[in-house]
Amino acid sequence: MNPYWVQILMLACIVAISAQGLNIIYGYAGLFSLGHAAFYGIGAYTAAYLMKLYGGQSQAAFLAALLAGGGASAAVAYLIGLPTLRLTSDYLGIATLGFGIIMKVVFDNADSFLPELGGARGMTGIAKMTTIPWVIFFLLVSLLVVRNTIHSSYGRAILSVREDEIAAETMGIDTFQYKMVGFVTGCAFAGVAGGLYAHLYTFLHPSNFDFFKSIDLLIIIVLGGLGNMSGTLVASFGWIFLLEGLRVVLPPGYVELRWVLIPVLLIVAMLLRPQGIFGAHEFPFLREKGTR
């Protein structure tokens, strides 16, 4: 396989990790988030900054930087979640959208407080550390974490909050706490994925983490089927390869048709299958123990 497609494959795995995060937040916990890319960006900038200053080329430092990126995203998610998770559905969506745009403005102006981050000119000089084993390792970890969490008592509590918050509350479930657990975990995934992204392309620009990237992730999890790990996985690969594939398939001079065709496909997909490609079906290894 040529290096270009290897890079696309790695990107697809990274997007899948981040999408699994959003799948926990929106698919399982039912928290409408339109600002997922902001957490992806926080992870990317944190990991890249730490690696650039202290990491060098060491693999152990890379792992630490990735985890720090995830941790930073989780910490910010906790702080943002404290006030905003009280909001209901669309209001939460618009608040997270707002947070996403604020973070984009922060990334754009980041050079005024940390010159290494580059601000609107973009951040350069990041080591190329992301390799196939790294992305596959983190993708498997993310799948395992989601599977095992969702089929645990924690996961059932999270699902109950999505299904009926009042009923869950009367059964003694601390709904706010479980929403927070879902939100923070999902954002931590995005943070790790962001770190991998930074060290794959070795260049970060605020536009990599704008509203459209949040929308991409939302499209992926809805296309795959909300609250469906297999669907999210397949849709992540499908989306990335569709974007790149169209670049190859379309005759030269017609590449701009890409973004005319994609929305049409998207609308048709939604009209034909509003419940997503997979609906409620999961791959066997992602099902609950005993039903595999």
Add this chain to the structure above:
Amino acid sequence: MDYFVQQVINGLQLGFVYALIALGYTMVYGIVRLINFAHGDVFMIGAFIGLYTIERFQWPLAAVFVSAVVGCTVLAVLIEQLAYRPLRHAPKIASLITAIGVSLFLEYFTSLRQVFGPHYYSFPRPFPVVSWHWYGILVTNIQAVIFLVTILCLLLLQFIVFRTKMGRAMRAVSFDYVTAGLMGVNVNMVISFTFGLGAALAGVGGVLYGIAYPQVNTFMGFMPGLKAFTAAVLGGIGNIPGAVLGALIMGQSETMVSAYLSSTYRDGIAFVILILVLLWKPTGIFGTSRTEKV
């Protein structure tokens, strides 16, 4: 002080344009609970209709507004019937993704070379600019036109919503569309009408925006659309005076930040205000919270 008053006037100019867009968001949301992401792009189409009718055909200003209104209304009704109506009973997120799809389609389709093209175009001035100096404050006839046209639209909207049979039907559908249907209201028609009405206002807004900030591009609808939607949420979504108030706050804050801080923070401030207001009133300034009954 003069500088401050000047900024207030500039802020009003921006706020009025946002108000025209925000009304479409708030009315559609009030009726079908859908964030109509394509609305900002309908606004863009309005601006382009203005561009073509002024530059190519040299129509008088009234005809320009009428053609933008008609064009946007037809477009919005078509979008509603083709893309949203089949999904009305599907999960809400399916309509939302479809709305995003429609938005992307409108932006990228119109940016093809064969349609409008991907460049920035300068928007022609339909009338010579006259400015009045008034105790050190500068007011232009562009601002006068924006204020007059917007206020006229608001009065007209108020009349339609509160004094006509269609307006009563709209209010009934937004209150409870199942019951409204049982009472003999043609729900489908009311929903199409609402989309059309919102788009008509956005069309007017598009032309005004082009006159005031004379540069148009097929992606111009995205940010104003997002901010207008934020304004609608700020005021309490589904509430018409709320949308206008939200838009005015939005216009003022943005102008003040550009004037006193830095224009690089302009896009962020709107959302900081939004989040602060939502913390204080989770359903917006004029929004009513619904108590959930078991």
